[in-house]
Amino acid sequence: MEFTGFPVAALDFYDDLEVDNTKSFWDAHKAVYDEAVRAPMVALTDALAQEFGEAKVFRPYRDVRFAKDKTPYKTHQGAFVGVAPATGWYVEVSAPGVRVGAGIYEASGARLAAIREAMADQKAGARLKRILGDLERGGFEIAGERLKSAPRGYDKDHPRIELLRMKTVLGMKRYGFEPFVHSAELLDRVRDDWRRLRPLVTWLEEC
Template structure:
């Protein structure tokens, strides 16, 4: 396990880097500024993952916060093979810390994104694995699990977060369109979060606490989803 280094905030050059990358999204520019990316973005991001992960384990004991690329750190390189947008690089920093027994993207977790002029902080499952979608639909209408799900969704909405994951315009055929949770039956994923303007704390050690307080308000949805995954192993 990598030892945590003190996290002192994301330096201002990290914000500048992404603003400039958005203007010069090409290999030549990125290669010329790769050392800035590694020193001003990746290095503090690793410290942030370790520091925030340690704090999040107080509310999510099984959390994985692994500061390696393709673990908690998303690659900056875009897969443009099937996209009309052929830009080679993502213009944001993406971080994912998850809790659960399945592969990393098949569990609920805590997501962070830095994309000037905003950050995004969220939790949940962006898309249910194919084998879990039928189970989610069953749990959504279950007399106990469905009620707990509705309560969790209401809790994060009341806290001011936007709920996402809606896929279908209508309840899929064969499902109960009259059920109180019918709207959730239109989902193929379930997550909640908020986009926020860059806070002053971003550049200080206090940013860990800023994010932790947000994630704690999102906890009801994360807890329901982690229990759901455990029930359906």
Template sequence: MLVVAGAMAETSLVAFRGWPSEALEFYEGLTADNSKTYWTAHLTVYETQVREPMTELLAALEPEFGPGKIFRPYRDVRFSKDKSPYKTHLGAWLEAGGYIQLSADGLAAGSGMYQMASDQLDRYRRAVADDRAGRELTTVIEAIEQARIHVQGHGSLKTVPRGYPKDHPRLDLLRHKGLVTWQEWAPAAWLGTAAARNRIVDFLRTSRPLRRWLDENVGPSTVQR
């Protein structure tokens, strides 16, 4: 009994409780002063008020959405004119498909395939052009958008890709090089509670049909990078 009680107590200690206001204040400050001096002075805040809650959230989501990974807070400035060293948001990725982001602007989440490799893009376009698979995708998107979640393309071409008719009924979908669901929530009191997890879960569950369609019709890339 003592062992069980101890395990339950330990679990409760790491339960996700949301992000405190200090997390958003941290990113407000970092946006204003993106320097090593600011980062070093506020590192404890980042680790305890920003990163730790994200770690707890990923642990809570893992049984349904697989393990997650938190992205590094440092920017790759090698090929960028902007030499700011730190990202002004915290991002995390879920193995079963999903992206979570916290910034001074609040919470955001995405799901899908943001940037398809060449072989994935070929399979995607073929599926969109196919009557059965293409109509299924249209139905999936309509259902997701009725739930007030935005479905958007990435890297979209200005015209229909080569080899497809210019009057294709799913022209807009054919132009995309990536397809994702996306939702943003402005800062509010619920962000500092476990209700933040519920919003992410609802988003991921609603987005799941699109992810399933992409997995079945596009799949992983086999192109060597």
């Protein structure tokens, strides 16, 4: 299937699902999900696979076993191309539109320690700072979970303390309701942004 954009019906589907997140709604509208949401997402990620790798298109069902929120369905459709643990490229469609990004969304233990060591290193840390600055100037939001204070073992006056406080590092861009999300142009936009995010992914992959 050739990617031609996410139809308006995809965003409308998630608008309605946020109001009526029930099995009865899902069963009545599953064909819309299959045709307007999942099929275009598969087509988009298939078109990007040769350059970036095969994507995992996430299941629409929430794991509610230990959650207070028992609504059964996710209110977005995401896809992820992984290159290292919890590290890679991401694209999502939901009621607010489309967003893309890349980075690391979870790190702990030895993995987080290695990332912090690289952040603290004068050469590697400076390179990450330049990468994030370039992304911000290119219209990306630098997001992620942050500590309120310095991590254990690092001085609060470290010259890259703002980096060291980050537990996750993400470069994100929101396309929202831009008309091109409903057209094949979106493929070019995602490809271009993922290429711009490659230095961040590579830096994290090398940690």
